[in-house]
Amino acid sequence: MNALRRNVLKGAAGASTVAIAVAAGLLKPTQAMAAWNTAAFEAKNVGDAMKGLGVSSPADSKDIVIKAPDIAENGAVVPVEVTSNIAGTTSIAIIAEKNGTPLVGNFTLSGGAQGFISTRIKMGQTSLVRAVVKAGGKSYTAAKEVKVTIGGCGG
Amino acid sequence: MAEPMRIRATMAGDVADVKVLMNHPMETGQRKDAKTGQLVPAHFIQDVTATINGAAVLSADLGSGVSKNPYLGFKVKGPKAGDKVVVNWTDNKGDKNTAETTIG
Numbered sequence: 001m002n003a004l005r006r007n008v009l010k011g012a013a014g015a016s017t018v019a020i021a022v023a024a025g026l027l028k029p030t031q032a033m034a035a036w037n038t039a040a041f042e043a044k045n046v047g048d049a050m051k052g053l054g055v056s057s058p059a060d061s062k063d064i065v066i067k068a069p070d071i072a073e074n075g076a077v078v079p080v081e082v083t084s085n086i087a088g089t090t091s092i093a094i095i096a097e098k099n100g101t102p103l104v105g106n107f108t109l110s111g112g113a114q115g116f117i118s119t120r121i122k123m124g125q126t127s128l129v130r131a132v133v134k135a136g137g138k139s140y141t142a143a144k145e146v147k148v149t150i151g152g153c154g155g
Numbered sequence: 156m157a158e159p160m161r162i163r164a165t166m167a168g169d170v171a172d173v174k175v176l177m178n179h180p181m182e183t184g185q186r187k188d189a190k191t192g193q194l195v196p197a198h199f200i201q202d203v204t205a206t207i208n209g210a211a212v213l214s215a216d217l218g219s220g221v222s223k224n225p226y227l228g229f230k231v232k233g234p235k236a237g238d239k240v241v242v243n244w245t246d247n248k249g250d251k252n253t254a255e256t257t258i259g
Contacts, residue, residue, distance in 0.1 A: 108214040
């Protein structure tokens with residue numbers, strides 16, 4: 001699929017196609033991003049990302065379980081499962097600490113949703129994968145190191 | 156543009172286990188095209204919402220650090236078999252897609 005798109009870009013007068021794509025990208029995002037936390041997602045370090053999420057110095061918690069491989073051969077696809085056993089968990093954020101933009105996702109739970117999120121993330125290099133959980137107005141955190149042998153960002 | 160997504164929901168005890176697979180390139184905007192040397196524009200899912208029988212259960216903000224063709228699994232306590240699960244996503248270019256299933 002990637003190869004196909006590349007050919008399309010290259011073949012069909014690359015420059016103008018890109019320009020159209022950019023224009024399309026510039027026209028619509030304002031609506032799409034209405035609720036998107038730009039500050040947190042564009043933060044370049046963990047501290048700013050947490051600030052963007054409205055979290056400051058979360059407490060370490062053993063009630064958060066991060067399931068991820070010890071060694072990920074392919075940084076483009078790292079399966080991560082976060083389980084929060086803290087009662088009243090309202091949100092779970094996943095942060096790959098050494099990524100260019102560390103915040104991967106912020107999941108807000110409601111209506112009986114359990115403190116559980118399973119997804120797959122990209123990792124540029126070996127780093128801690130951190131989960132930040134909000135529950136009852138407080139924030140908690142836990143981290144697990146994942147060694148990456150081939151990075152999955154850029155190239 | 157929007158390709159079909161796959162969704163599955165099953166009951167395990169009193170907890171519904173929902174799994175969603177979305178088709179999306181999830182470009183970070185930092186990767187260079189190998190042939191032209193130009194940056195591939197960022198194109199990724201930003202917002203995912205899920206409802207069960209119309210009630211919101213999950214609202215997720217995603218960044219470009221989520222892998223291509225994102226997988227998302229979550230669990231919800233309370234629903235019954237036969238309840239309707241709907242998942243919507245919106246990307247940074249305004250594309251949208253939706254999928255629904257009943258809990259089996």
